[in-house]
Amino acid sequence: MxxxxxxxxxxxxxxxxxxVADYRDIxxxxxxxxxxxxxxxxxxxxxxxxxxxxxxxxxxxxxxxxxxxxxxxxxxxxxxxxxxxxxxxxxxxxxxxxxxxxxxxxxxxxxxxxxxxxxxxxxxxxxxxxxxxxxxxxxxxxxxxxxxxxxxxxxxxxxxxxxxxxxxxxxxxxxxxxxxxxxxxxxxxxxxxxxxxxxxxxxxxxxxxxxxxxxxxxxxxxxxxxxxxxxxxxxxxxxxxxxxxxxxxxxxxxxxxxxxxxxxxxxxxxxxxxxxxxxxxxxxxxxxxxxxxxxxxxxxxxxxxxxxxxxxxxxxxxxxxxxxxxxxxxxxxxxxxxxxxxxxxxxxxxxxxxxxxxxxxxxxxxxxxxxxxxxxxxxxxxxxxxxxxxxxxxxxxxxxxxxxxxxxxxxFLALRALARSSGVHREELPGPAEVGDERVALFRLEGALFFGVAERMLERVGAMRDVDVVIIRMSQLQILDATGAQVVTELVHALERRGVTVLVKGIQDRHLDLARRVGVIDSLRHRNHLFDDLGGAVAHARSHVRRASAAM
Incomplete structure (x- = not known):
């Protein structure tokens, strides 16, 4: 010591x-x-x-x-x-x-x-x-x-x-x-x-x-x-x-x-x-x-x-x-x-x-x-x-x-309320529409991604068909636990096995260590598929779709 x-x-x-301080005012x-x-x-x-x-x-x-x-x-x-x-x-x-x-x-x-x-x-x-x-x-x-x-x-x-x-x-x-x-x-x-x-x-x-x-x-x-x-x-x-x-x-x-x-x-x-x-x-x-x-x-x-x-x-x-x-x-x-x-x-x-x-x-x-x-x-x-x-x-x-x-x-009731306040929402791509945007799916995760809602997110995003790229926005995520990070890892692996490229945008600094330890970062096809801003992620997704279309 x-x-x-x-x-x-x-x-x-x-x-x-x-x-002595206990009695200083006596x-x-x-x-x-x-x-x-x-x-x-x-x-x-x-x-x-x-x-x-x-x-x-x-x-x-x-x-x-x-x-x-x-x-x-x-x-x-x-x-x-x-x-x-x-x-x-x-x-x-x-x-x-x-x-x-x-x-x-x-x-x-x-x-x-x-x-x-x-x-x-x-x-x-x-x-x-x-x-x-x-x-x-x-x-x-x-x-x-x-x-x-x-x-x-x-x-x-x-x-x-x-x-x-x-x-x-x-x-x-x-x-x-x-x-x-x-x-x-x-x-x-x-x-x-x-x-x-x-x-x-x-x-x-x-x-x-x-x-x-x-x-x-x-x-x-x-x-x-x-x-x-x-x-x-x-x-x-x-x-x-x-x-x-x-x-x-x-x-x-x-x-x-x-x-x-x-x-x-x-x-x-x-x-x-x-x-x-x-x-x-x-x-x-x-x-x-x-x-x-x-x-x-x-x-x-x-x-x-x-x-x-x-x-x-x-x-x-x-x-x-x-x-x-x-x-x-x-x-x-x-x-x-x-x-x-x-x-x-x-x-x-x-x-x-x-x-x-x-x-x-x-x-x-x-x-x-x-x-x-x-x-x-x-x-x-x-x-x-x-x-x-x-x-x-x-x-x-x-x-x-x-x-x-x-x-x-x-x-239990608090977790249920937290689960209800959390969600997975598909969004339109920002900016003017371009040819091939229908092949890109943008999902925004918000609220909390924990054991109570992680499975729901896996089902919603994993059910996507007829897309070449999935962008997962995590910047609005307030709570992330190990189960939630593991589900994201499983989701990325599942989509990549189907030939769908996964891009992750906006993992907050407080969640980054957990995401690394659980394997979210390593599950991505390339380290460049992790983005800090949405514009860069969307541009990369569109370029990927154009390359895929040109190769057909």
Missing amino acids: TATTARRAGRGIRSLLPG RRTWRGDLVAGVTVGIVALPLALAFGVSSGAGAASGLVTAIVAGVVAAVFGGSNVQVSGPTGAMVVVLAPIIATHGVGALAIVGLLAGAIVLVAGVLRLGRAVTFIPWPVIEGFTLGIAVIIFLQQVPAALGVPATEGANAVVGAIDAVLGASWPEAAWALAVVATVAAIMLIAPRIHPLVPGSIVAIVVVTLVVVLIGIPVATIGALPSGLPVPTLPAVDPATLAALALPAATVAALAAIESLLSARVAASISDTGPYDADRELVGQGLASIASALFGGMPATGAIARTAVNVRSGARTRLSAIVHAVLLAAIVAVGASVVASIPLAALAGVLMVTATRMISVATVRSVVGSTRADAVVFVATAIITVSVDLITAVLVGIAVAA
């Missing part, structure tokens, strides 16, 4: 690590950061509890994730204002994993997923999220919202959730298995929470509706003695970090679930960081460093008994709108949650599970933007198909499958 390469590698590694922004941190901490408390319960890991796990992952991601991540912790999308993926493998698998999944995300950041794969189309993102967001809402139906009715069941099936089982009128108490709690959360912003935008709703409902339940299930005992501090027991069989069984969690963590965190950068003036985000930070956050969370973490779009938006400008705000949010756990664990234990279900039901409803759905559905038929397919597969199968299928469908 040369000294230059070593210095370059060193700069690359340093760019993925925290630095002297003038600390007040706003403190206010934002406290605000987002209050908003995050009920969500952390609710996501922990909904995943099956427990309320304590949700709090640990918000605290530990919140601090680590804030320090090591690539965004100045990102807030990380447990999220609804992660719950959707974790719930079936925990139901199948047990809570004990959570730490192993978190460690494996965190390591995968960390390696992805080190390998500079952060920009890969830009390849996910907008309809796919909105489709799985809609699907996640539906799943989160349906997952709360059992708690909203005061019945245990069906182990390992699909969200739709679980909701139906809960409705059929509800015990009336006991379930009415839980529904009343949910309705009260929802009403307060909807009314609070109308009183004042800064009123934290979820925390107000939790406090009011908990007080009423405790004072009146309403018979509903509560969170139960919580630890009064963070547990001691421990490494889980691991064996090869367990690792093999959890490898695929961990990869799924890692993919989701990377996608959601980068999307959240991108949204944060678009709504704040705190500077751009570093996608690769964000992956490193989120990977470390999930690893740390797993060691403390928490869940894999991601950037949280809603909490990040609250953070920005509350005045956050540096990483201090996200750190304060985590410290506030730790203080609440240390001081008020017994109070938090009295919160009804139905109240948390109400918070998540309202949160899920707010995830669905009617205006956005109309925009996607009304854009193009292809985008509407991708959007609907992604949403349906998210609800019926799983999120990662939905994203993969959505990307595949979007790619």
Whole structure:
């Protein structure tokens, strides 16, 4: 390794690590950061509890994730204002994993997923999220919202959730298995929470509706003695970090679930960081460093008994709108949650599970933007198909499958549109007509010549009869892949075998190396049959026809 390469590698590694520059503005922004941190901490408390319960890991796990992952991601991540912790999308993926493998698998999944995300950041794969189309993102967001809402139906009715069941099936089982009128108490709690959360912003935008709703409902339940299930005992501090027991069989069984969690963590965190950068003036985000930070956050969370973490779009938006400008705000949010756990664990234990279900039901409803759905559905038929397919597969199968299928469908539709925009057109020869012009065929290739349309070009041009010369114009060709170049080579060989001279005009410089490597240039009868201008190609074709006519 040369000294230059070593210095370059060193700069690359340093760019993925925290630095003094992360806090250079803190002297003038600390007040706003403190206010934002406290605000987002209050908003995050009920969500952390609710996501922990909904995943099956427990309320304590949700709090640990918000605290530990919140601090680590804030320090090591690539965004100045990102807030990380447990999220609804992660719950959707974790719930079936925990139901199948047990809570004990959570730490192993978190460690494996965190390591995968960390390696992805080190390998500079952060920009890969830009390849996910907008309809796919909105489709799985809609699907996640539906799943989160349906997952709360059992708690909203005061019945245990069906182990390992699909969200739709679980909701139906809960409705059929509800015990009336006991379930009415839980529904009343949910309705009260929802009403307060909807009314609070109308009183004042800064009123934290979820925390107000939790406090009011908990007080009423405790004072009146309403018979509903509560969170139960919580630890009064963070547990001691421990490494889980691991064996090869367990690792093999959890490898695929961990990869799924890692993919989701990377996608959601980068999307959240991108949204944060678009709504704040705190500077751009570093996608690769964000992956490193989120990977470390999930690893740390797993060691403390928490869940894999991601950037949280809603909490990040609250953070920005509350005045956050540096990483201090996200750190304060985590410290506030730790203080609440240390001081008020017994109070938090009295919160009804139905109240948390109400918070998540309202949160899920707010995830669905009617205006956005109309925009996607009304854009193009292809985008509407991708959007609907992604949403349906998210609800019926799983999120990662939905994203993969959505990307595949979007790619297929994009290639089809690209193929339709490409074409092979026969043109009249330029200038005054001359005797013998009918023996010359001029074809213009435009758009893209790739595997999706190359065969069509071969059929169209190869079917020419009663001509002596074929001119292929490639100057209007925007895209050329190896298949397209190979088809041109095959076409030239086929026409030359029939005694038809082929002239190629206008291969662009960016396509010339590929054309040489695949054999387009060598397939021509003579190197002089490659032209830069159309006039020269036409003149050569006409002279060829005249010579052929004279020889007859």
